[in-house]
Amino acid sequence: MPFELFMALRFLREGRMQTLLILTGVAFGVGVMIFVHALISGLQDTLIKQTLGSQAHVVVRPQEDRARSLSRDPSVSIASRIEKSSQRTPSIDAWQPILEQIEQVPGVVAAAPTVAGSAFVTEGNVSKSVALRGVDPAQFVRVINVADKIRSGEFRVHGTEAVIGAELAKDLGLGVGDKLRMVTAAGRSDIFTIRGIFDLGNKDVNQRWVFVSLRTAQTMLDLVGSISTIEVRVKQVFDAEAISVEVASRTGLVADSWMKLNQQLLIGLSSQNSSSYMIQFFVMLAVTLGIASVLVVSVVQKSREIGILKATGTSTRRVMRVFLIQGGIVGLLGAVIGSGIGTVLSLIFSSLAKNPDGSPKFPVDLNAGLFATALAVATVTGLLAAVAPARRAARLDPATVIRNG
Amino acid sequence: MADPVLRLDAVVKDYGTHILTRVLHGVDLSVQPGEFTALIGPSGSGKSTLLNMVGLLDRPTSGRVLIEALDTSTLDDDALTALRGRRLGFVFQFHHLLPEFTAQENVFLPMYSQSGWVSDEMQARAMMLLQRVGLEPQARNKATNLSGGQQQRVAIARSLVMKPPLVLADEPTGNLDTQSADQIFALLREVNEQEGTAFLIVTHDPRLAARCDRIVELVDGRIVSDRPNEARR
Numbered sequence: 001m002p003f004e005l006f007m008a009l010r011f012l013r014e015g016r017m018q019t020l021l022i023l024t025g026v027a028f029g030v031g032v033m034i035f036v037h038a039l040i041s042g043l044q045d046t047l048i049k050q051t052l053g054s055q056a057h058v059v060v061r062p063q064e065d066r067a068r069s070l071s072r073d074p075s076v077s078i079a080s081r082i083e084k085s086s087q088r089t090p091s092i093d094a095w096q097p098i099l100e101q102i103e104q105v106p107g108v109v110a111a112a113p114t115v116a117g118s119a120f121v122t123e124g125n126v127s128k129s130v131a132l133r134g135v136d137p138a139q140f141v142r143v144i145n146v147a148d149k150i151r152s153g154e155f156r157v158h159g160t161e162a163v164i165g166a167e168l169a170k171d172l173g174l175g176v177g178d179k180l181r182m183v184t185a186a187g188r189s190d191i192f193t194i195r196g197i198f199d200l201g202n203k204d205v206n207q208r209w210v211f212v213s214l215r216t217a218q219t220m221l222d223l224v225g226s227i228s229t230i231e232v233r234v235k236q237v238f239d240a241e242a243i244s245v246e247v248a249s250r251t252g253l254v255a256d257s258w259m260k261l262n263q264q265l266l267i268g269l270s271s272q273n274s275s276s277y278m279i280q281f282f283v284m285l286a287v288t289l290g291i292a293s294v295l296v297v298s299v300v301q302k303s304r305e306i307g308i309l310k311a312t313g314t315s316t317r318r319v320m321r322v323f324l325i326q327g328g329i330v331g332l333l334g335a336v337i338g339s340g341i342g343t344v345l346s347l348i349f350s351s352l353a354k355n356p357d358g359s360p361k362f363p364v365d366l367n368a369g370l371f372a373t374a375l376a377v378a379t380v381t382g383l384l385a386a387v388a389p390a391r392r393a394a395r396l397d398p399a400t401v402i403r404n405g
Numbered sequence: 406m407a408d409p410v411l412r413l414d415a416v417v418k419d420y421g422t423h424i425l426t427r428v429l430h431g432v433d434l435s436v437q438p439g440e441f442t443a444l445i446g447p448s449g450s451g452k453s454t455l456l457n458m459v460g461l462l463d464r465p466t467s468g469r470v471l472i473e474a475l476d477t478s479t480l481d482d483d484a485l486t487a488l489r490g491r492r493l494g495f496v497f498q499f500h501h502l503l504p505e506f507t508a509q510e511n512v513f514l515p516m517y518s519q520s521g522w523v524s525d526e527m528q529a530r531a532m533m534l535l536q537r538v539g540l541e542p543q544a545r546n547k548a549t550n551l552s553g554g555q556q557q558r559v560a561i562a563r564s565l566v567m568k569p570p571l572v573l574a575d576e577p578t579g580n581l582d583t584q585s586a587d588q589i590f591a592l593l594r595e596v597n598e599q600e601g602t603a604f605l606i607v608t609h610d611p612r613l614a615a616r617c618d619r620i621v622e623l624v625d626g627r628i629v630s631d632r633p634n635e636a637r638r
Contacts, residue, residue: 402462
C-alpha cells in the first residue's frame with residue numbers, strides 16, 4: 001500500500017468520531033443530491049413521456065401557400081392587406097418518396113403518413129367537433145404506439161371502422177361495436193363502427209381524436225392521393241430539433257420538432273433543472289465546508305505527528321497527499337453510503353403516493369449514471385475540501401512542533 | 406582522514422525582522438564519523454537553534470552546514486527533507502512517536518516515507534532494531550501503550566532505521582527517571598561503539614555529558630569550549 005494511503009487510512013481509523021462525523025455529513029449530502037436528482041428527473045421523464053405519448057417527435061407538413069405578387073417589381077404594392085387562402089387544405093402530394101427520404105435521415109426510427117382535418121360526430125341529438133386522423137395503423141403505431149393505449153377493442157381501422165378516445169366515448173355514451181356518424185366540413189358523411197377506444201393520457205386528445213383509415217380520411221377530406229402530415233419518431237427525443245432541421249432541408253417541407261411545439265414545457269423543465277442544480281450545489285457546498293472544517297481541526301490536532309513526519313524526512317508533498325487522500329476517501333465512502341440513503345429515500349417516496357393504475361405518483365429515475373456522477377462529485381468535493389487543510393499541514397514547521405513538544 | 410559527518414562553517418542565526426536577535430555568532434564545529442559528542446550549555450545559549458541548523462530543520466542566516474561534505478545551503482527544501490530523512494537520525498526529548506501507530510510501524514515509517522511503499526525488508530529491519538533495543542515483544546503495541554523509557558527506545562530504533570552516519574539527540578533522557586536514563590544512555594553508547602554511528606547529544610545533564618567522548622560548550626551563541634573528555638580516555 002502506498003505510504004500516503006496507509007497514513008490516511010490510519011489517521012481516519014484512529015480519529016473515529018471525526019471520521020464518522022464527516023462521513024455522516026457527506027452521506028446525507030449525497031443522499032439528498034441523489035434523491036432530488038432522481039425525483040426531478042423521474043418527474044421530467046414522465047412529463048416528457050406523457051407529452052410524447054400523443055405526439056410525434058417531428059411533424060412534417062407542407063409549406064403554407066404564400067400570396068404571390070401580381071407585379072414582378074417587389075417595390076410596387078397592389079393590395080394593402082393580403083388574406084390567407086382558407087379554402088384549400090394544404091397537403092403533401094406524391095408523399096411516398098418523401099416518406100422514404102425522411103426514413104433515411106439518421107436518427108429517425110419511423111415515419112408515418114397522416115391525413116388530418118376537422119369533422120363532427122353526431123349521436124342522437126349530441127354533436128361534437130372532432131379531429132379526424134387518417135392513418136395506416138401498421139405504420140402509425142411505430143410513431144405513436146396507440147395499440148398499447150387501447151382500453152377496449154383493438155386499433156383497427158379498415159374501411160368504415162374508427163377508433164375513438166375514451167373521453168369522446170364517455171361523452172357520447174358509445175362503446176366498441178357501436179356506430180357513429182361523422183360529417184366533414186366538405187359535406188361528406190359516413191357511418192363508422194367503433195373498433196377500439198384509446199386512452200393516450202391527454203384529455204383533449206381523448207376527447208377529440210378519431211382514427212380512421214388513411215384512404216377513408218382522404219375521401220372524407222377531399223384529399224385523394226395526398227396526405228396532411230408525415231409524423232416521425234426519432235431515437236433520442238432530445239435530438240428531434242436537429243433532425244427536424246435536417247428533414248426540412250432534405251424535403252423542402254416544414255418540419256417541427258416536439259421541442260418547438262412545446263417550448264413552454266421545455267422552459268419549465270429547464271427551470272426545474274436549474275433549481276435542482278442549485279439545491280445540489282448548495283448541499284455539496286455545505287458538505288465541502290463540513291469536510292474542510294473537520295479536516296482543518298484534524299490537521300491542528302495532528303500537528304505534532306505532521307512535525308515528526310517532516311522532521312524524519314517525509315516530504316511536504318507526501319504530507320499534503322496524506323490529507324488530500326483523507327478528503328478523497330471520506331468523499332468516496334460518504335458517497336457510497338449516501339447512494340444507499342438516496343436510493344432508500346427515493347424508493348420510500350415513490351411508494352408513498354400511487355396513481356389509480358398502481359404506478360407511482362412521484363416516479364424516481366435511479367440510474368447508474370446518477371450514482372457514478374454522485375461518486376465522482378463527492379470524491380472531487382472531498383479532495384477539494386482537503387486542499388486547504390493539506391496546505392496548512394504542508395506549512396507546519398517541524399522545528400516549532402518539536403521545540404514545543 | 407575521512408570527511409567529517411558534520412561541519413559547521415561560521416554559522417550565524419538571527420531571528421526577527423525589524424529588531425534582529427543574534428542567537429548564533431559564527432559557530433564552527435565539526436563531528437567526525439563515530440564521534441560521541443555532548444553539546445552542553447545553559448538555557449538560552451542556542452543549543453536547540455544549533456541542533457535545528459544541524460538537523461536541517463532551519464537554515465542559517467549566514468555560514469554553511471555540510472553533511473558528509475555536502476553543502477546544504479545549495480539545496481532546496483525538498484532536497485533538505487530528503488537528506489534529513491536519509492542521512493540524519495533524530496531522538497527527541499519528548500519521544501515524539503506517532504500515537505496512531507505500533508512500535509514497529511513507528512520504526513519503519515521513515516523508510517516507508519522515503520520509498521513510498523512498504524516492504525518485508527523494512528519490517529524485518531524494524532523488528533531487528535526493536536530486538537536490539539529490547540522491545541521485540543512490544544513490537545505490535547501502540548506507542549501510547551509503552552512506558553516513557555520504552556517509547557524512547559523505540560525512538561532510538563527509529564533514528565537508526567535508515568543507517569544514518571549521524572544521530573542528533575535533544576535531551577534524550579530529559580524526561581526519564583534515573584534508571585531509564587542510564588539504560589537509554591547505555592544503549593546510545595552501544596550503538597555508537599558497534600555501528601560507528603556518530604552522536605551529537607544536547608544535554609543539561611552533567612552526568613550524561615561526562616560519559617561522552619567530547620564536550621562542546623555553547624554560551625550565548627558562541628562555542629566557549631570544545632574539549633575531549635579526559636575522563637573517558
